[in-house]
Amino acid sequence: MAGQQPISPRELLNSSATSYLITPLPTIATLTTLLATVQQPTYDPAGQVSWCRDVLSIADKQRGGDPASTDPNAPLPPFNYDPSLQRLIDTALPMLLKLAARRKPMSSFMPGYVSEAMYLCGVYEANGAFPEHIAHNPQGAFSRFESAAKGGYHAAWYRLGSDYERFGDNAHAKECFERGAKHDVPSCIYRVGVAWLLGQLGFPGSIELGLPLLKEAAGLATVDTPEPAYTWALILLNEYTAAPVSPALLEPHLPTGTSPAAEARTYLERAAYLNYAPAQLRLGRAYELAEDPFPFDALHSVQFYELASRQGDPQGDMALSKWFLSGCEDVFDKDEVLAYELAERAAEKGLPAAQFAMGYYAEIGIGCAQDKARAEQWYSMASGGGNADASERLQALSRSRTLTRQEHEQITDSQLVRKRTQARMRSQAGKAGSAPSDGSSEPSGQPQQPAAAPPPRQDRPDYQGPQTFEAMGIHTQKLEAKNSECLVM
Incomplete structure (x- = not known):
């Protein structure tokens, strides 16, 4: 972009500029447009369930938090939804209850839309998120999940298996996960694959038997179950610390002529396309530091960080803050006020690295008035969260x-700007060394197309249960550990 006018950072944070990087998701506006239509008595009941599912998916995202990190049977506290969304919720839940009740008493056959409606009702009966519509009743929810699974909504096997695992009944958990895996439920295939890999649920540890399942789950990843694609990328990059996999074991699972890094890129971009924040963060870092096989691309780095930030991920906020602290020559200007605002947003979410940044900004007067007392408050918070740099600044x-300010400029230049400059030079040198013989060159910075998604599926496991990365031995806080080393790495 040499010679071009740099982009304004605030202009850069434009959702429309990143729309091609993620799969389209339903919005309150589109669902509101369909409201009158789906309420018609003649409307397809399967379409009604799909509409209700999308409404509740938006509600779950608006509530925030990570359902996988808590007991899914614990009652959720009251929450004030956007009024326009609340109107949709008040239509969706009664509609689901009516659809779930359509099963004929003496018939063993259950229409697919009935089993999915039963499952969705069970999710909210288990967590009590909407007591005005569905009372909190974990035991009743378990019965709904069981009926839904046996009625043909196979994603319910994952929820059942997760509940059994949480109860300590590994034998039944294993049975449920295996039954779901036989029906190509991505979350079940993934859980069985991890169990083989780590020797869990009574499976003997076997990397050889776990890898094919994990690869299969990665290929079936969906918006609701994007983790398998991300995990497979970590395995290919040798970043899966719970069970390191040797290159020799990975080789049979790679397309001919493809390196593990190149294959990992495909799955990272797929997980990011499925709106998975950890993958978006990982891609932002890869483009920022030109990590093989990615070129240096400040624009795409910011775009992927912004996608994670848009989902409420504080590490995405902090990564953007560090970009806008210095800007990028010929790409976008620096904006210290915006850097401050983004760090503040991350700090308020409890990220120690961001709390340190707020102390640092207040100490020097970056994007705000210089305020030593305020700096000490933020540094104390960061130090309490384990940030060693904050403790050192408090002592100083x-x-x-x-x-x-002069020292800040020197630190920024030596630790931020220099690192990115080196990444740019390394990327340009690699591009020159691999230029086609006809003198043409590939466009720089254009991410590869995500792996083609499988046909739309009906398995949407809302509860992730013990299928968190931490529970599986996958440490997704690796980025936080690196970011906490210093504000300007």
Whole structure:
């Protein structure tokens, strides 16, 4: 982009500029447009369930938090939804209850829309999110999940298996996961694959038997179950620390002529396309630091960080703050006020690295007035969260040793700008060495197309249960550990 006018950072944070990087998701506006239509008595009941599912998916996202990190049977606290969304919720839940009740008492056959409606009712009966519509009743919810699974909604096997696993009944958990896996439920295939890999649920540890299942689950990843694609990428990149896999074991699972890094890129971009924040963060870092096989591309780095930020991920906020702290030559200007705002947003979410950044910004006066007392408050919060740099700054401030603007510029240049400049030079050198013999060159910075998604499926496991990365031995806080080393890495 040499010679071009740099983009304004605030202009860069434009959702329309990143729309091609993620799969389209339903919105309140589109669902509201369909409201009158889906309420018609003659409307397809399967379409009604789909509409209700989308409404409740938006509600879950608006509530925030990570359902996988909590007990899905614990009652959720009251929450004030956007009024326009609340109107849709008040239509969707009664509609689901009516659809779930359409099963004929003496018939063993259950229409697919009935079993899915039963499952969705069970999700909200288990967590009590909408007591005005469905009372909190975990035991009743379990019965709904069982009926839904046996009635043909196979994603319910994952929820059943997760509940059994949480109860300590590994034998039944294993049976449920295997039954779901036989019906190509991605979450079940993934759980069985991890169990083989790590020797869980009574499976003997076997990398050889776990890898094919994990690869299969990655290929079936959906918006509701994007983790398998991300995990497979970590395995290919040798970043799956719970069970490192040797290149020799990976080789049979790679397309001919493809390197593990190139294949990992495909799955990282797929997981990011499915709106999975950890993959978006990982891609943002890969483009920022030109990690093989990615070129240096400041624009795409910011775009992927912004996608994670848009989902409420504080690490995405902090990564953007660090980009806009210095800007990028010929791409976008620096904006210290925006850097401050983004760090503040991440700090308020409890990210120690961001709390350190707020102390640092207040100490020097970056994007705000210089305020030593405020700096000490933020540093104390960050230090309490385990940030060692914050503890050092507190000690320095106690000796009246305050950082100057000149020192800040030197730190930024040596630790942020230089690292990115080196990444750019490394990327350009690699591009020159691999240029086609006809003198043409590939467009720089254009991400590969995500792996083609499978046909739309009806398995949408809303509850992730013990299928968190931490529970599986996958440490997704690796980025946080790196970011906490220093504000300007």
